Amino acid sequence: MTIATPERRADKAGTLTDSPRSTLLADVVHDRIRRAIVEGEFGENERLPGENALAARFEVSRPVVRAALARLREEGLIVSRQGSGSFVSTQVSPKTLAFQPLETIADLQRCYEFRLTIEPAAAALAAGRRGEEDLAVIGTQLQMLRDATERRSHREDADFAFHLSITTAANNQYFETSMRALKDHIAVGMKFHGLSLRTVRGGLDHVLEEHTAIFQAIRDGRAEEARVAMLAHVGGSRDRLFEGRLLDLSGRG
Numbered sequence: 001m002t003i004a005t006p007e008r009r010a011d012k013a014g015t016l017t018d019s020p021r022s023t024l025l026a027d028v029v030h031d032r033i034r035r036a037i038v039e040g041e042f043g044e045n046e047r048l049p050g051e052n053a054l055a056a057r058f059e060v061s062r063p064v065v066r067a068a069l070a071r072l073r074e075e076g077l078i079v080s081r082q083g084s085g086s087f088v089s090t091q092v093s094p095k096t097l098a099f100q101p102l103e104t105i106a107d108l109q110r111c112y113e114f115r116l117t118i119e120p121a122a123a124a125l126a127a128g129r130r131g132e133e134d135l136a137v138i139g140t141q142l143q144m145l146r147d148a149t150e151r152r153s154h155r156e157d158a159d160f161a162f163h164l165s166i167t168t169a170a171n172n173q174y175f176e177t178s179m180r181a182l183k184d185h186i187a188v189g190m191k192f193h194g195l196s197l198r199t200v201r202g203g204l205d206h207v208l209e210e211h212t213a214i215f216q217a218i219r220d221g222r223a224e225e226a227r228v229a230m231l232a233h234v235g236g237s238r239d240r241l242f243e244g245r246l247l248d249l250s251g252r253g
Contacts, residue, residue, distance in 0.1 A: 026067035029058050033068060035173055037077055037088055039180060048078065048086045059131050102185045106247050111185045112238040116231065118175055119163065123214060123230035125170035127223040134169035135219055141165055142215050149208045154194030156187055162211060166218065166230075193241045200240070210236065 033054070036042055049057065054065045069086055072078045078086045102108060126134070144158035160183060167175040179186075197203035210233040217226035238246075 025060050025064045026071070029054070029060055029064055029068035030071045031173070032058060033072060034075075034077060035177070037072075039177065042088050044088055044090050046088050047084065048088065050085060057133060059133070099181055099185065102188055106249060107185075108189055109238070109242065109247055109249065111182065111189060112234065114178075114182070115186070115234050116238070118178060119167070119234055120227040120231040122167040122170040122172070122175040123218060124223040124227035125172060125175075126166050127218045127221050127226040129171045130169040130218055134165065137165045138162065138169065138215055138218065142211055145208060145211055149204045152198070152204060154190075154197055154204060154207075156190040156194055159190050159194070160186055166214070169218065189237070189241060193237050196240055203240075207233075207237075 033048070042048060048054070048069075051062045051065050051069075054069075055062050058065070069078065073080060073086075077089055079089055080086050100107075102111065130138075141158050141162035144155055145162060148155040148158065163186070164176070164179050164183075167179045170176070197207060210229070214226060214229045214233060217223075217229050
């Protein structure tokens with residue numbers, strides 16, 4: 001945690017010096033960009049978005065973004081090219097959390113158990129922390145799911161992106177990193193769940209309603225409703241997929 005220094009004012013050139021709030025925000029932005037680089041969102045030698053775009057993304061001022069970028073340069077994660085902007089260093093090797101590959105039906109059930117632990121909590125946090133950009137991203141994925149439902153199909157990519165965008169809106173890197181690491185595992189469940197919905201009358205419409213309820217609760221800042229809606233959705237997906245016949249996981253198999 002950075003120790004805040006006494007507040008100073010902007011000079012005539014518009015350069016804003018450190019204040020307790022701006023220092024803390026710079027810490028947060030530095031952490032978010034660093035995480036995006038380490039997890040591979042921005043690849044080696046890739047240009048980062050400009051200061052204006054980053055300021056809008058994180059809902060902070062440009063001086064805060066500049067301070068965060070300066071720290072990333074000092075750490076060797078990014079380099080500046082005159083007239084071109086900031087680029088990810090060629091020396092960065094993305095490191096991601098990894099789970100053991102999903103190999104059995106029991107593993108799939110355990111994946112759902114884990115999701116039932118983290119996703120309702122993330123949805124509740126998102127209801128209190130989401131910004132307008134977060135809502136726009138979640139809403140875009142919801143619209144993709146709605147379009148697919150109208151075509152009587154299911155899009156696993158949009159489904160995962162919807163859930164991931166909610167954990168991102170929770171503004172807690174542990175939720176988001178876990179979801180990204182589980183992407184391939186979750187995709188298996190979503191694929192089979194999507195196939196099963198086509199054989200159930202009204203199944204696709206019902207799941208769209210579940211997604212919509214989650215979005216509306218987060219949009220309206222209703223944390224407990226968001227938690228309950230996500231819990232019901234993920235639990236319902238598991239129960240529909242397993243048709244209510246869950247495995248006994250008391251052993252090690």
